[in-house]
Amino acid sequence: MAALRQLKAWSGRSFRDLARLARDRGRNLPASTLGSALTRPTLPSMDIVVAIAEACELPPEEVAEWVRLRRQLAQLEVEAETAAARATPAKADLVTPYLLPSGPTSFVGRRAELSRAGHILTAEGRSARTVLITGPAGVGKTTLAVRLAQLAVEHFADGQLFADLRGPHPQSGVSWHVLGVFLRTLGVSSHSVPAALEDRINLYRSLLAQRSVLIVLDNAAAGRDVQELIVSGPRTATVVTSRSVLPGLDGFRVPLRLLSEAEALEMVKCMIGEDRVSREQPSAFQIVNRCARLPLAVWIAGARLAARPDMPLSALARALADEHRKLDELTVGDVAVRASIELTYAALSRQQQEAMCHLAQINTVDFAPWALAALMDSSPADATKLLDDLVELHLLLVHYTDNAAPRYQMHDLVATFARDKAAQILRPVQTERARLRMLGGALGLACAAGIRINTDFDEVPFAAPPWSFSAHTRDAVLDDPLAWFKDEYGFLKTLAEDMLSSVPLPAAGLIVALAPFMQLSGYFDDWLHLHTCAMGAVASGPIGAGLRRNLGELSTIVDDYPAAERHYRAAIAMLDPADEARLASTSAGLAYLCRLQSRYAEAEELFGRAIDLADAAGNDNCLIYATTGLGVTLMEQGRRDEATTVFEESLRRSEAIGYLPGQAQAWRCLGQISRLRGDYVAAERNYRNAERISLSLGDQLTATHARCWLGDVLVKQGRAVEGRRVLAESLWIYRAAANRWGEAAALHCLAEAQLSAGRPDLAKRRAQVAVAIWTEVHSPYWLASAKTTLSRAQERLKPV
Template sequence: MAYQRVNFAVLGSVQVFLEGAPIHLRGKPRAVLATLLLNANTVISRDGLVAALWDEPPTTAVANIQTHVWQLRRAIPGGDQIVRTEGSGYLLRAEPDQLDALIFSDVAREGRLAVQRGELTVAERAFGRAVALWRGRPAEDLVLGEVLTPRIAELEEELYQARSDWIDVRLALGQHDQLIGELRKIADAHPLRERLWGQLMLALHRAGRRGEALDAYRRVRTVLVEELGVEPGEDLRRLHANLLADQPSAPSAPAPATAQHEPAEPDTTTTWHHICQLPADLADFVGRSAELTTITTVLRGRDPAVSAPVIVALSGAPGLGKSTLAIHLAHLLRPAFPDGQLYVRLGAASPAPRDPWRILGELLRALGVDGNAIPDTLEERATLYRSRLADREILIILDDAAEEAQVSPLLPGTARGAVLVTSRAQLALPGAQAILLDVPDDDDAVELLERVAGQARVRAEPTAAASILRACGRLPLAIRIAGARLSARPAWPLSDLAARLEDTRRRLDELALGQQTVRANFAVSYDALTDVARRMFRLLGLCGLESVPEWAAAALLGESREVTDRALETLVVAGLVNGPEACAAGGLRYRLHDLLRAFAREQAEAEESEARRRAILLGLVRESLDRVAAAVTDLPLPCAPTPGAGESRPTAGRGDSEWLMEERGNMVAVVELAAALDRPALACELAYHLTAYLRIHGFFDQATRIHDAVIAAATRLEHTPSILTTRLMRADLMVERGMFGDALPEFASLLELFERRGDRHSAAYALSGLGICRHMSADFEEALDRTTEAVDRFEELGDHGGLLSTLIHLTSIHLELGHHDQAAEVCHRGLELARGCRTAYPRAILLRALGITHYSKGEVPEAIRRYEESLELSRRHGYPIITTMTERRLGEALGAVGRFDEAVRTLTRCQRSFARFGDMYGESLTAYALGEVAFRRRRSPEALRHLTHALDVLGVKEMQHWRARVLREIGRVHADLGDPDAAAAAWNEALAIFHSFDSAEAAEVSAFLDTLRQMPAG
């Protein structure tokens, strides 16, 4: 296939072009695209997308995001390559010439380089091309969450800078006359931008309009004084003075105000005696502004009424830069502690942490105590130390502390001193302010890499730089090592290092430079652990889960909950594990940094035999299977026979959807783990139970992911039963997603395979699925035959779950064929069968179907009653998709009995819900129902608007039978509006579709057309 060029535009309305032709996107998929375009070539987490799309996200937001991304990929040729899944987020990959925002940045950069070379004409053209790319505010045609406001403001600031640079160039080229009008307009729109006013003043003066130039200065000064209470900046004042002297200089932008993170330097004329033991500060220190502010506030905000010293305990995992932060902060705070700064490295990261007795001896000598006067005992030394520090404003840095007992003797006794302790462990020091350090944010991580490796190199390869930072997990130590390796090899492309770091097995090998390695830094803490804590750490890395709940940790360790808890607590105290975090469904969970997880896995592979590792992981898989099987007891199982592995233990009691919601990501990973362990039958059984939850809650991407993993493993090992069962589940998922064209040949193929193997049970499910697909393609007689055959076979096999599911489908087919009595009979039969069912799901659907039956027979009040019974069940048991589908039917019925306001409220709520689910079919049917209600109220223009929207959402290829019905109603509305030509066009198109299906509804449309032809002209 020839390569097709896709281009994007976000500087204004959001646009997509395929070889120059527009691709039209609607709704949330378009908002997802806008968010990704605004952050092109950068990974956006699912949470970030949720925040961008909704200020108040629905509970199904993550599932909706997955659906919207799927729709986006389907709409754009090559969408799977353009919009990629990266970990738990998404990345839109755009080439520099593929997106207007990237083109703008590149062309503006060309302009600035041309200025540096003195090529002003070239610069003028470049800046002009860059500014011309802007058609309005970024993504101006969409309502996006406030989380994107900073990014949009950043782009607009880049536009302002480029436009200002362009104006400077044009002024230098003598274009002052042409610029005056443009500058007045921009300055009025941005009255606080002093650089713009300076350019306007210069242009006016050069045009011989000196009085207007001076008036412009008076205007900007008035605005600044009244709005901000400040005088114009030095540059503007100097230009004004030159204008008064009739000697204007070239304009220059006022220097930007920068945040003052550091306290003012001390007055060097003041003499004060102090001791300073601080190591040198890092010249390339970046970020940590929040921590700097917090710790500075605590250490400088000593309360005179409090007699105890101020203590801050800074803790965190190895490699986070705790020591660097403490030293940098101590240098900043020197003026606040004029008596001095003591610094002691306590050596927790060494094989033998330092003895406080020896440390006190060193400190006392530093404080002027003669060596002969230093006492022998620890207690006496601590007493003398406190007396020397009494009432002195001194800051003490105790770096890399091992435990509380090592720190306590080194604390001062009076309030004027302050102490900053760093430790990998979370120390419990009385009265201390505990601060837990985490990895820096994305911007700080990028800046750190730029400082070490070189800003130009990093900015020249932003995608590779992002990949390096992702591999480093934003750990400062790892970033510094990666940056130092790049710095040592100036010609080495960042993409080469990024490619090396992609290999997780070799990542720690690459993050090493001389004696400085991430691995060695981690090993110090690991070696200091107890045996059981070391083993717990190894196994946490072995399982590969991003977050590990208590029950999973216990399953891995194979010990009691008490032993497991103590081991986890030891790891938390050592700074090797983050947590604990409270689980919404109860219990606690723990997390490892990505690099620590890689290190832990290395230790597991080195210290645990392969057979032992396999047994441990299979134990986790089986424990997960038991828990998932127990959690889905209230949910309908997938439309496939239960897999025959039989490894899950039977359970009793109610299901636990809340637990599954929280552990969903882990359970998907465990299915993939079982597949990787070459246990396809076990993986298939776990996937079967997990699919029950994923399917009903709309997590279709994850369901597809586990099905693909099982099929790949089963194919590799030629385990045919697992392949066929999983294909059956996957085909059923296609039906749930409305992919009937894809599902039909898959069900047909599976039916042939099952019949050939003599597997009548699985064949019954394939028959049922085939019936659904025939139904949705309007082949109702074939659908009836297949579904009836499936019903008979499920009865013969005694499979009540399969029978109930198929009876629900049979009801729908009878309704399409106008067999209202048969449909009602099937509903009652199903409801009787559902009495003994473990889940309320089929009863909720059958009550809804019974309501549809009554509605079709004109028994609307009884239909409303049945819908309300169905809603009570689906709301109580948490079936959001079924709830919305039933509310749509209820809104339709309310409109039919003249309860129009209730109907509109109900249907409007449904339309929003379907949009959140990413269910375009449901959204279209709801718009159709709203059109019906509006037509009943004699509001034809409103009805036409809703019906046209229904047609747009439905599209031109899918669900042709429903498309014809919408066209039929559109024709009726046009006829009511007195537009016979439009009515005839809609009805003729509907008639052609109905005839293609040999539908009885063609006769009704033919009658409409006959009536239209008999109407008098005009």
């Protein structure tokens, strides 16, 4: 102690200066703690010794010498106690211990936890009563444990023992030291405390075997230490708190959640008064939410406000809005959120600390193991092990999707802490490379998933992602590609948007790769927003052409035909003439658009070109899509036999390669041929086949294209009620998807159904809307059909 005081005097620094310098080095030790440590006769903790040595700016080798000296002195203390214990046999004149610390003056929430845990502690006839309270740093584990013990104290007439297992202990171990304290508290003289751990355990358990004692073990880190301190007597009970889940420990578990908004606000009211909160209620809500409803953070905020009655709540709310200052603001006296999280972080392995720093780069609500694997250049299996370790230490939360896939999440204040640590530990180039790996991994997985869900889109036009998983890993991750897209969509969308400005090519490539899933899921607003943003960053080249091609597809779906044609022609102009595969798919999209507008000569020419290009490129999906499109062009011109041959060829090719979208489209078109020929039984069978396949792909909109015409043929078979119900459902889906062409088709079929039911007035109203829509979107073939239906309805309304 004298040497440390001399070192402090030599440095010429005040305790406040030393505390500030220690905080700059990541050690949050208030000036009061440092000052009191240098005035006590006992050996200071290792943290304090290192903090003072570093703050005095000693070179690393001298700091290491102070560490060695402190360990040596600690060992001498242990040896002295051991020698004394060996000289004197154990003897105890038992006393009643009352070691519980004082609890908080106000206690908010946790009623259910208190009730359940209290019942366990006080239940009669249980041989081992252990309550394990777990949760992240600052969630209120110690407060709940002390409150629980205070409420149960009358059931334990022989006293209460309490120990903080996180405190500074000699190298001989936590339980050895705590057992010494407990034995002396129970009346065993210092000279009679056994030296060996096993002897201490046996004496401790023998003394408490028939006594009614409540034991509270706070901040347990290892299950073994706890097991050595638990007594199995019928009248004892133990409460354990830990940041780890301690999987090997038996007992009633009480996992603590964050406070609700109402509970957090109630805590602030108890500390500063309800009137003050009511006057600035919006600011009070901001404070508790910027504290992420973590009890320790809310308590610190309340304590700061209580210490400064004139401080506006809005001032603290503004200070907490600054992510760079938030953890520094959440400090009062010797209590700090940063220091609380730091204790957990310091106990992590180097790899776990690195994982925490890398996870701070993720800006989404949750993430999957593959994201950390990419950040750390490891495998998903290794990443999952790291993530589960961090979950056990309550640094991460985990939940499971409907597909039983794990999603991990970092608490807001832990994420803020991790970002600060990342800035200290990771060099900017390390962070940049890690994020690029994550983007590359996402791009590779999204491309592979898009191909596997069998849509009409090309593989993303990007030659080499900046980093990618092995084929084996991709197969494992993408076991169910559609489910993977559903789980990852929010993560992928945010990642692409975040990185578009810094690395535009791969980020825009990821946006292109998301189009198949956005089409299947009907995320048309996102489709437009993301592609428009990406075009601002990448306006040419293969990715620019891919963006334009996808926007052409989207504009066609939402019936904006002029915009669709501009996008398709711009994409064709950007592509290299030798890029046959992408020229084929873009030409097929433009051909489809021309067919919708009854520009049949152009459509035939473009579909023919797309078929030749796709065949040369070996792009079977596009070949089938273009072939079916050519068949529809022939059908709409009345060339039904030629069209039937083309559709049957498309179906054969699709079944041969397992291309489900092609099969669905071919069955739907064969249904149209049967319908036009009046073979409604065959038409129903074909439409149902098309609907079934599209639904298996998760493509509700394409399934509705078949279901709409299914409703029409049901009506034509005399099943009017069933048919009208199917048509009404189709109309609802089309309107929800903003698909104007489909809306007109459903209304047209409903008009025909009303005519069949003898209700020409209703038929007229529906036909009029169909005519208006097909006029608006310029679809001559179907406009002519709707006009015919409208004319028939008007004819029937004429007086006889």
